[in-house]
Amino acid sequence: KATDWLTVTLDGKTYRRETNTMPQWAGSCWYFLRFIDPKNPHAFADPAKLKHWLPVDLYIGGAEHAVLHLLYSRFWHKVLFDRGYVYCPEPFQRLVNQGMILGEIQFDLYQVPEGDDEDGPLIPISANEVEDNPEAYPLGVAMKRLSPDEVEVRGKKYYWKQDPQIEVTARSEKMSKSRGNVINPDDVIRDYGADSLRLFEMFMGPLEAVKPWSTKGVEGVYRVLGRVWRMLTDDAADTVKLHPSVKDVPADKDALRTLHRTIQKVGEDTERLSFNTAIATMMEFTNYFTKQDVRPKTVMEPFVLLLAPYAPHVAEELWAALGHSTTLAYEPWPKHDPALTKADTIEIPVQVNGKLKAVLTVPAEIDAAGLEAAARADPKVIEAIAGKTIKKVIAKPPQMVNLVVG
Numbered sequence: 001k002a003t004d005w006l007t008v009t010l011d012g013k014t015y016r017r018e019t020n021t022m023p024q025w026a027g028s029c030w031y032f033l034r035f036i037d038p039k040n041p042h043a044f045a046d047p048a049k050l051k052h053w054l055p056v057d058l059y060i061g062g063a064e065h066a067v068l069h070l071l072y073s074r075f076w077h078k079v080l081f082d083r084g085y086v087y088c089p090e091p092f093q094r095l096v097n098q099g100m101i102l103g104e105i106q107f108d109l110y111q112v113p114e115g116d117d118e119d120g121p122l123i124p125i126s127a128n129e130v131e132d133n134p135e136a137y138p139l140g141v142a143m144k145r146l147s148p149d150e151v152e153v154r155g156k157k158y159y160w161k162q163d164p165q166i167e168v169t170a171r172s173e174k175m176s177k178s179r180g181n182v183i184n185p186d187d188v189i190r191d192y193g194a195d196s197l198r199l200f201e202m203f204m205g206p207l208e209a210v211k212p213w214s215t216k217g218v219e220g221v222y223r224v225l226g227r228v229w230r231m232l233t234d235d236a237a238d239t240v241k242l243h244p245s246v247k248d249v250p251a252d253k254d255a256l257r258t259l260h261r262t263i264q265k266v267g268e269d270t271e272r273l274s275f276n277t278a279i280a281t282m283m284e285f286t287n288y289f290t291k292q293d294v295r296p297k298t299v300m301e302p303f304v305l306l307l308a309p310y311a312p313h314v315a316e317e318l319w320a321a322l323g324h325s326t327t328l329a330y331e332p333w334p335k336h337d338p339a340l341t342k343a344d345t346i347e348i349p350v351q352v353n354g355k356l357k358a359v360l361t362v363p364a365e366i367d368a369a370g371l372e373a374a375a376r377a378d379p380k381v382i383e384a385i386a387g388k389t390i391k392k393v394i395a396k397p398p399q400m401v402n403l404v405v406g
Contacts (some may be wrong), residue, residue, distance in 0.1 A: 002017070005017065005261070006019070014019060026072070028069060028073075029069065029072040029073045029075075029076045030044070030076050030077070030080075032056060032073075032091070033045050033050070033054075033080075033086070036049050036050060036053045036054075037049045037050075044085075046301065047087075048074070050086055050087060051087050051361060054086060054087065054088050054091070055088045055090055055091055055092060055093050055196075056073035056091055056092045056093065057093055057094065058093070058094045058096065059092040059094065059095050059096070060095075060096045060097075060098060061095075061097065061098070062097060062098060062100070063097045063100075064106060065097075066097070068093070070092075073091055073092075074090065074092075077089075077090070077091040083179065091281050095209065096208065096273060098207050098208065099205075099206070099207065099208050099209040099210040100174065100210050100211075101105075101204070101209060101210075101211055101212075101213055102171055102173060102174055102175065102177070102200070102210060102211065102212045102213060102384065103173050103175045103179065103181030103182070103212065103213055104148075104172070104181060104212060104213050104214060105148070105171070105172050105181075105212045105387060106145065106170070106171055106172070106173070106181075106217065107146040107147075107148065107150070107151045107158060107168050107169070107170050108127075108143045108144065108146065108167050108168060108169045108171075109123065109124055109143070109144045109145075109146050109147070109160055109166065110124065110125050110126070110127050110129075110130045110141055110142075110143065110146055110168075110169070111123060111124055111141070111142045111143070111144055112125050112130075112137050112141055112142070112235050113140075113277075114142075122144075124144075124166050125166070126139075126161065126165065126166050126167040127167045127168055128167050128171045130265070146160065146168060148216065149161075150162065151168060151170075154163065155224055158170045172213075173215075174211035183213050183215075185197060188215075188218060192218050192219070192221075192222045193222070193225075193313070194313060195310075195311035195312070195313050195314050196208075196218055196221050196222040196225060196291070196312065198216065198310065198312075199221045199224075199225065199310055199311050200217055200218045200220075200221040202275035202276060202279060202310060203217075203221055203275070203276050203280075203361050204217065204276065204278045206274070206276065207273050207274075207275065218298055224286070225311060225314055227286050228282075228307065228314065228318075229292050229314065229318070230243070230290075230357060231243065231286055231295065231300075232246055232291055232295075232300055232304075232318050232321060232322070233318070233321055234347070240317065240320075240321050241319055241321065242322065243295070243297045244293060245293055246294065246295045246296075246297060246300055246322075246354060247294055247295070247296060247297065248296075248297050248298075248331055249294060249296050250296065251296040251298055252297070255289075255292070255296060255299050256299070256340050257340055257341065257343070258285060258299075259285075259290050259299045259340075259353055260285075260336040260337050260340040260341050261279055261336075261341045262282065262285045262303065263302060263334045263335065263336035264336040264338075264341050265277075265278070265279045265281040266281050266282060266306045267306075267333065267334075267336070269281065270309070274375065275310070280305070280318060282306060282307060282310070285303060291373060293371050294351065297322060300322065301319075301322055302334035304318045304319050304322065305328060305331055305333065305334050306334060308328055308329075308355060315328060316328060317348060340361070343364050344364055345361050345362060345363060345364060346362060346363075346364045346366075346398050347359050347360065347361055347362075347382045347397060348360045348397065348399070348400060348401060349400050349401070350375045350380075350381055350400070350401045350402075350403070351400060351401065351402040351403070352381065352384045352385060352402075352403050352405060353402075353403075353404060353405060354402060357380050357381055357384045358375075358378045358380040360374050360375060360401075361377060362374050362397075364398070366397050366398075367397060368395040368396070368397060369395075371397045371401055372393050372395040372401065375393075375395070375401040375403065376403075381396065383405065385403060386403050388405040388406060389405060389406055390403055390404070390405050391404045391406050394403040
């Protein structure tokens with residue numbers, strides 16, 4: 001619109017100034033402010049709305065955003081703060097950088113020429129031998145790519161199944177077209193469903209960690225969702241209907257304790273963005289109730305609500321199967337009862353002079369005196385201290401008991 005500025009005449013010729021001089025990140029440096037009041041024709045946002053919504057509670061972005069977006073946003077925000085347009089000096093209260101997902105792990109077997117003939121047959125050799133002493137192989141070393149099925153893992157190392165003494169190398173690289181290791185999410189969704197892809201990405205490890213992709217891992221999560229589905233539905237039926245074990249009956253104490261412990265752990269882990277451990281807890285819940293002949297609806301329904309943020313499509317279908325005609329999206333998050341998360345009994349180790357001699361099963365609320373008495377009465381402890389004098393007893397419920405004898 002600034003037409004007087006837009007064109008300039010030099011030496012009788014008219015030129016148009018370049019107007020596209022701002023980097024593409026400039027607009028994104030303040031877009032979150034405009035989102036607060038996107039249709040305001042008088043200001044970028046109403047001051048009352050800015051005071052209500054700012055600052056942003058949580059900012060999640062890749063490490064590259066540290067400069068390309070985060071730094072610029074803070075700079076712009078501080079300028080706006082100094083000018084009185086926003087009312088907090090920092091735009092974001094908490095920053096989390098999610099880790100990069102690498103390509104599939106690639107396994108390579110080292111091979112060296114047999115004898116002194118560099119063109120002779122190749123024989124496999126353990127990776128640690130080559131890496132510890134590379135000069136011992138003047139004829140060079142060849143690499144042979146192995147499939148994951150040809151490799152077994154022991155501890156933190158990988159070995160060739162054909163010869164379990166041969167260690168192989170394992171590495172993951174950043175996904176790129178040049179390396180040919182890019183995973184197309186459309187293919188994963190086609191083969192396993194969107195929920196399996198979503199769930200696996202959260203189950204791979206801590207959010208901030210760099211993690212290698214694993215198609216086998218997706219298959220594993222797909223099977224987990226299958227178990228959840230079969231826990232609630234009758235997979236032998238022609239239409240989706242509840243499993244015969246899912247009944248509208250009161251839950252017993254063990255079922256309630258399992259449910260409320262799951263609600264507590266999944267809720268706390270989700271708040272911490274520890275999605276992988278939350279999923280592991282839901283797997284434990286599924287393993288427990290899959291073995292039960294009765295699965296109360298009052299237990300299954302809260303579990304489906306816990307699953308919903310992680311596997312929303314499956315959860316919605318299960319919610320409908322449980323008899324609901326409206327979406328679960330507006331249901332409140334389940335609350336746990338602290339009294340129902342506590343066990344009636346606990347196990348406490350008993351040591352004699354610092355060495356484990358027995359493990360007691362005692363009431364969860366036991367005090368130090370009761371714990372000492374239980375330890376003294378245990379047959380294994382009696383045998384361990386026979387003929388000896390107890391000089392000191394350290395009883396610390398619910399951690400341990402230690403009897404010092406001489």
